[in-house]
Amino acid sequence: MKVGIIGGGIVGKTTAHYLTKEGMEVVLFDDDKGQATKASAGIISPWLSQRRNQNWYNLARMGAKLYPSLIAELDEQAALSYQQVGTLMFKKNPKTLDKTLAIGTKRLLESPEIGNVKKVTPEEINALYPELTTNEEAVFLSGGARVDGKSLLESLTRTIQQQGGTIKNERVSSIVRKNDQWLVSTNNEQETFDYIVLAVGPWLSELLTPLGFEVDVRPQKGQLLVFHHENTRSKLPVVIPTGEGDIIPIGDDKLLIGATHENEQDFDLTVDISATQEMFNNLHHYLPDVSMDDLKEVRVGTRAYTSDFLPFFGFIPHTTQLLVASGLGSSGLTTGPMIGKMLAQLITKQPTELDATNYSPDPYITPLH
Numbered sequence: 105m106k107v108g109i110i111g112g113g114i115v116g117k118t119t120a121h122y123l124t125k126e127g128m129e130v131v132l133f134d135d136d137k138g139q140a141t142k143a144s145a146g147i148i149s150p151w152l153s154q155r156r157n158q159n160w161y162n163l164a165r166m167g168a169k170l171y172p173s174l175i176a177e178l179d180e181q182a183a184l185s186y187q188q189v190g191t192l193m194f195k196k197n198p199k200t201l202d203k204t205l206a207i208g209t210k211r212l213l214e215s216p217e218i219g220n221v222k223k224v225t226p227e228e229i230n231a232l233y234p235e236l237t238t239n240e241e242a243v244f245l246s247g248g249a250r251v252d253g254k255s256l257l258e259s260l261t262r263t264i265q266q267q268g269g270t271i272k273n274e275r276v277s278s279i280v281r282k283n284d285q286w287l288v289s290t291n292n293e294q295e296t297f298d299y300i301v302l303a304v305g306p307w308l309s310e311l312l313t314p315l316g317f318e319v320d321v322r323p324q325k326g327q328l329l330v331f332h333h334e335n336t337r338s339k340l341p342v343v344i345p346t347g348e349g350d351i352i353p354i355g356d357d358k359l360l361i362g363a364t365h366e367n368e369q370d371f372d373l374t375v376d377i378s379a380t381q382e383m384f385n386n387l388h389h390y391l392p393d394v395s396m397d398d399l400k401e402v403r404v405g406t407r408a409y410t411s412d413f414l415p416f417f418g419f420i421p422h423t424t425q426l427l428v429a430s431g432l433g434s435s436g437l438t439t440g441p442m443i444g445k446m447l448a449q450l451i452t453k454q455p456t457e458l459d460a461t462n463y464s465p466d467p468y469i470t471p472l473h
């Protein structure tokens with residue numbers, strides 16, 4: 105059984121990892137075109153979310169839970185790319201903070217990986233993150249993590265290759281059903297596969313419209329600021345402040361602030377500092393010594409969104425042996441590995457960790473009439 109995976113972000117590469125681990129023949133095509141995974145802020149901390157959709161929450165909590173075992177299956181660099189540093193979450197209103205604490209405490213029962221959940225005073229915050237200026241209380245979760253998406257993809261690439269998989273740095277121009285197989289065309293070659301997995305993020309309609317499908321996925325631009333900051337050390341918690349722009353200290357004097365959510369920019373990957381102003385102003389409230397002169401890099405990526413902001417994955421209806429995952433939005437680094445694992449389970453006909461029918465591509469990919 106030969107599987108072609110198109111797209112080498114977190115979804116494509118974790119699917120390839122779990123399939124090659126089972127001994128499947130896998131070829132992954134990726135054109136490395138400004139993917140979201142590499143630009144990501146890498147916050148893995150879904151447990152305090154107030155999103156009401158239970159299917160989304162289950163996917164996110166299972167994704168966060170999967171990380172330590174996924175990392176253990178990869179190389180030493182992966183162990184460095186993922187760290188449980190804890191999360192500090194602020195809320196404008198003390199009542200909302202209490203509600204957030206109650207949510208975390210309740211969810212701890214089914215998700216012990218949350219670690220410790222507690223309300224912390226400004227003095228306790230000072231002990232956790234001495235440079236952070238605040239006179240507010242926050243909720244602290246010790247199980248919150250951050251992952252360096254780019255570094256994780258590099259580890260996945262090496263592991264996939266060691267497990268016998270092939271990775272081709274090429275753009276797929278079309279997929280066509282031919283003699284009970286899928287024919288994949290790139291600029292250089294054509295190759296046939298028994299199964300295809302489309303893990304192309306927001307670029308899905310390019311491959312599915314020619315097959316007669318309408319696709320409910322739109323691109324969203326995200327920009328992330330990378331600062332040099334003398335006072336940043338590793339092991340400081342991730343901060344989810346009130347207002348725009350999460351604060352992610354990643355050691356080696358590096359501080360990430362992000363990210364913007366720009367809906368009208370299509371697939372534009374150019375840096376536009378003006379769109380990051382609100383995030384920077386908010387950062388100043390918590391870390392007044394960071395200045396725009398310390399800005400080292402702006403990372404830009406394109407997220408994929410559906411009209412109800414929910415991700416989907418599984419077999420595409422009205423086709424054969426064609427699978428897809430997209431619409432992961434702002435939490436795709438959290439949900440992506442679990443989606444990749446379940447795509448592999450669908451192909452190898454094993455039971456999936458969650459009921460895959462709850463995430464069906466059906467409403468998002470419909471035949472054109």
Ligand SMILES: Cc1cc2nc3c(=O)[nH]c(=O)nc-3n(C[C@H](O)[C@H](O)[C@H](O)COP(=O)(O)OP(=O)(O)OC[C@H]3O[C@@H](n4cnc5c(N)ncnc54)[C@H](O)[C@@H]3O)c2cc1C
Pocket residue numbers: 110111112113114115116133134135136137138139140141142143144145146147148274275276277303304305306307311325326327328362363364403404405406407408429430432433434435436437438439440
């Ligand atoms: C700035 C920013 C910050 C973020 N922060 C967080 C965070 O803190 N926590 C979190 O959980 N999530 C975060 N996200 C979201 C997360 O990064 C994404 O949801 C996730 O990475 C999407 O993964 P993916 O594999 O679906 O797509 P991608 O990572 O976009 O990968 C798709 C790949 O497919 C390739 N491709 C497309 N078409 C073709 C083709 N025809 N042929 C070959 N290759 C093709 C693309 O070039 C790309 O490499 C953030 C996103 C951004 C942009």
